[in-house]
Amino acid sequence: MNLKTVGYTGSKNGRQVNHFLSQLPPLDLPARTVTRLQKGQGRLAVLMAALTEAGHELRPTPEALAQKYGQREAARKAGISRNTITVLAQGQGTLASYLALAEALKVTPRIAKRPGFAACLSSRDQTWATPPDLLAAILQAAGSEAFDLDPCSPSPEGPVPALTRWTEADDGLSRTWQGLVFVNPPYSRALPLWVAKCFQEADAGAVVIGLVPSRTDTRWWHSHVAGQASILMLKGRLKFGNGQGSAPFPSALVVWGSQELAARIAAALPGAWHIPNKTAA
Template sequence: MNLKTVGYTGSKSESSMHHFLSQLPPLNLPRQTVNRIQKGQGRLSVLTAALREAGYELRPTPETLAGRQGQREAARKAALSRNTIAALAGGQGTVASYLALAAALKVEPHIVKRKAFAACLSSRDQTWQTPADLLAAILQAAGREAFDLDPCSPSSDGPVPAALHWTEVDDGLARSWQGLVFVNPPYSRALPQWVAKCKEEGERGATVIGLVPSRTDTRWWHDHVAGRADIIMLRGRLRFGGGAHSAPFPSALVVWGDSQLADSGN
């Protein structure tokens, strides 16, 4: 890629790109998408969503960076179009355009650990909360008004309709589950542990419904999902909670312990 086409004009900018890329943690993205990000062509929204999933965040955010000056002045300084600046202000645009604006404004982007990165990241963060209409559809298929348990809840009265909500303090991984259980596990390094727990509790008699990324190439999927549970592949990409954009990955509902419930949801 010719960096001059997106506002990069010299070795300093290329060095900035290399420095930025050196900060990237391992991301759960297709190789082709990673390659596009490394070339600066990747969509910024995909990168920020993948960083969030991995427990990181980009600072300053594209919205914050684009709002530091008027769009016309920012476009002039970065040699970018006003449409590109407007896209950045909405969290869109490319990685290269973000870095071009940062360089023009003499701001050094950083990738940092999210403060809320812990055992229940996906539930604690509004961005990854289960869509309410999906929860309603699951309960309708189950003939229930509420689940018996949400073992990975952001609070004792969390957003999932359930008789019991266990928070990080309650340590749902260490306790036994009973009844109809809904789990939106953390989409982080703890994900395999939660999926293994779902399978274990399903084998012990609970009916466990998990909302998980459809990562059919992973070890946890083959060990605890494929051939061990019923799978409902969801069409399209979910828009979690208050997220402004759809998730950068497909999702699946996995049912451990009750095949009839899975059939009713198809």
């Protein structure tokens, strides 16, 4: 959801919060969270996590800001309690507290792209391609050497083993899927559209396996994942493709259309937390 400003401008603090929020990129956040952020009451940690998943980061971090002059001096300059400074130093606290401290210390917060993570927003970059060992485990559980379809492949050559691969130019969202389908969608604003498409195509008869960020607080998760599919919460954080480090978010495998296959994949992935789709007939 885009954090557009609202009519919370009756105080200097409110204007400060709204000015900051107007500079943010679109973020996937629940409406209630957005409202709290707009009022300055939202938790800074939630905002920072959303920024990370969107390939951005807050500079300076609240920890760095709180330690700029030491906690005692920072509290004196900002006219706020040392306890508030301590909380900010732990990466917690509210957005309003962070902005108040930044203003007192004459620091201008800014949003910057995270180096090395921007590719997460696009399915076209091999850096965020699905880990080969994960693909191998899924195919072994499915008893197949290849999927029938990868509808959002980074390139016609893969890397997902599939009989048919569609790239961005093929527009997999507008086409019919059939057979065993594997989807590692772009983690951008289009993600909810891809998850809805997974649900719809499985409802029409396909078996769809999606690798998605574990965003259990989002609307798309509760609309098309929770209670609609079998879920495998993966242990730890994946190292995608050529990425040098782990992803900045937890991941989940979502299986629409076959509880049996989900159970076999879970058995092939030690440590994965399997949540069966108990509402399925």
